Amino acid sequence: MDAKSQTPAVNLPPVYSLIARHEVFPEVSHDETARYNFLANLNRHLATYISPGNKIAFDKRVQPNFVAEHGRDFQTRDEVKEAMKQDPHYQSWAALRRSTMEMRQQGGRSMTLRQAEDLAKKVANLNAKSPETLILDPNLKTPYYLSIMDNHCMPGSYHTELFEGDVSNAANYDSGLFVTSGGMLGKYTDGGGKAIASWVLSNAPDFKPKRILDIGCGIGHNTLPLATAFPDAEVIGLDTGGPMLKYGHARAVALGIKNVKFMQINAENLSMFENESFDWVQTTMFLHETSSKAMVNIGNEIFRILKPNGLSLHIEQPQYTAEMPLYEQFIRDWDAFYNNEPFWGAMHDVDMNDWMISTGFKRENLLQFGARSINDNEDHTKPKAPEVEDHGRSAIWNVFGAWKK
Ligand SMILES: C[S@@+](CC[C@H](N)C(=O)[O-])C[C@H]1O[C@@H](n2cnc3c(N)ncnc32)[C@H](O)[C@@H]1O
Incomplete structure (x- = not known):
């Protein structure tokens, strides 16, 4: 002190x-x-x-x-x-x-x-x-980029x-993220979802999404804040992991959140959803776990299912750019080699603007901004030490996305 x-x-x-x-x-x-x-x-x-x-x-x-x-x-x-x-x-x-x-x-x-x-x-x-809000597909094949390692x-x-x-x-995932993130994601580990909902509410007050899709929702940590912030919307969380969805759905039922449905689907093929059927498609800490080929498929599917004037947002750690010093790229890339995140480096090398434009978005409608976890574990009445950068782990993200106009 x-x-x-x-x-x-x-x-x-x-x-x-x-x-x-x-x-x-x-x-x-x-x-x-x-x-x-x-x-x-x-x-x-x-x-x-x-x-x-x-x-x-x-x-x-x-x-x-x-x-x-x-x-x-x-x-x-x-x-x-x-x-x-x-x-x-x-x-x-x-x-x-x-x-x-x-x-x-x-x-x-x-x-x-x-x-x-x-x-x-x-x-x-x-x-x-x-039972009607949990749709499982026991025959769904886990993509190789998830099954080749833990x-x-x-x-x-x-x-x-x-x-x-x-x-x-x-249950391990639910209980342990608090440890890896140092409790910075809040009591319900939902600080990312709360931050993105808050950004949309303050930056697009006239946007009234009726259907929201959260791709790679896991156990719904960051899906439920969307359902709470937009109670009139139907929110769908999709993931390939059956146990994650079963637990996440039970958690949502236990927490009394009713406008959310969980579905077992590979995001590379969203053919069960019609063209232009969602107002908002969200991903949170998801893209870095998929392969380069999968990202192309997922990007194309997102653009296809998004309604005109719809919104797509993606929360990730910062991309590596030519301006980012090589030391910083190296230290941020630690997870790729030592934390079983083999697609981390390749994904952070992608120019997200190019990726979004290649799927159909127009350059003038692209978005990029920073988001910080809304953390209800923080005691705002007490003085705080300067924040420490825990490369690749901070509860401060880079958000990129676009309006479909
Ligand atoms: C790091 S977790 C993030 C979970 C959640 N978005 C959150 O913020 O807590 C990534 C999730 O993406 C899912 N996932 C990865 N590839 C997928 C794919 N092709 N289709 C659907 N889900 C996928 C994984 O099963 C995992 O639950």
């Missing part, structure tokens, strides 16, 4: 007990809570005190050594990666960052597996109360069911 200003030296993550519970939220024991608190704080410690040392190592050692050896500066972020991989400070930070993710996944996995049958029963009971080290990824009706992975 700075004695004069009372400003803390670091903003500590909120305690895990602040997370909002609902009927299908897993039971978290005292020790499991302590483990999650430890990991959230370790993540914050790494971002605040250890990660800045990577830049110092780059400036003081890695770059000068490279220039001395090669007679020129770095030309690609891959060259930066190969050189930084030899640096002991970077090695320590990267190993710890990877370990916190593995520990968080294993902590959530053991917690949800010990109660997997209870969770499955609770979810089935809630889903039976509103996304962000989550064992079994989004699609695995260990027994009929198992939702333990989805």
